[in-house]
Amino acid sequence: RMFNLNVRAPYILCRELAKKMVKNNWGRIINIGSTTSYSSISIAPLYSASKHAILGLSRATCQDLSRYNVRVLFVSPGPVKSEMAKVVIGKFNENWDSFNDPVEIADYVA
Missing domain, CATH: 3.40.50.720 (NAD(P)-binding Rossmann-like Domain)
Known part of the structure; x- marks a missing residue:
């Protein structure tokens, strides 16, 4: 898949x-x-x-x-706020607020 x-x-x-x-x-x-x-x-x-x-x-x-x-x-784009990211975020000690918003990425490339 x-x-x-x-x-x-x-x-x-x-x-x-x-x-x-x-x-x-x-x-x-x-x-x-x-x-x-x-x-x-x-x-x-x-x-x-x-x-x-x-x-x-x-x-x-x-x-x-x-x-x-x-x-x-x-x-x-680097880390993106997604369901998959929620699962693995603890393994990287990342701050969720530092992740990219998918809509912002789409706006940027459009």
Whole structure:
């Protein structure tokens, strides 16, 4: 389920969006990653792997589509207030108030 959400869904979206963007010779794709896209966390190996994968997908898609004036951007916002974060917050001694709000991230990239 996690790979479907974090990897397969962005792959399908990129593939379908790219068709129109290539035809128009212009486009922008924004993928959302995580700080775990760059370094794994031992308590969530599958999550880390999925975020590594979306980074790789973004880089490869960027290289493939750049000749069509399509840019692929990758955003790694750091800790985000989510249900998953509530479960693991105690393991990192993080302050919940320092976590990013998902709506603020969406507003920023839009």
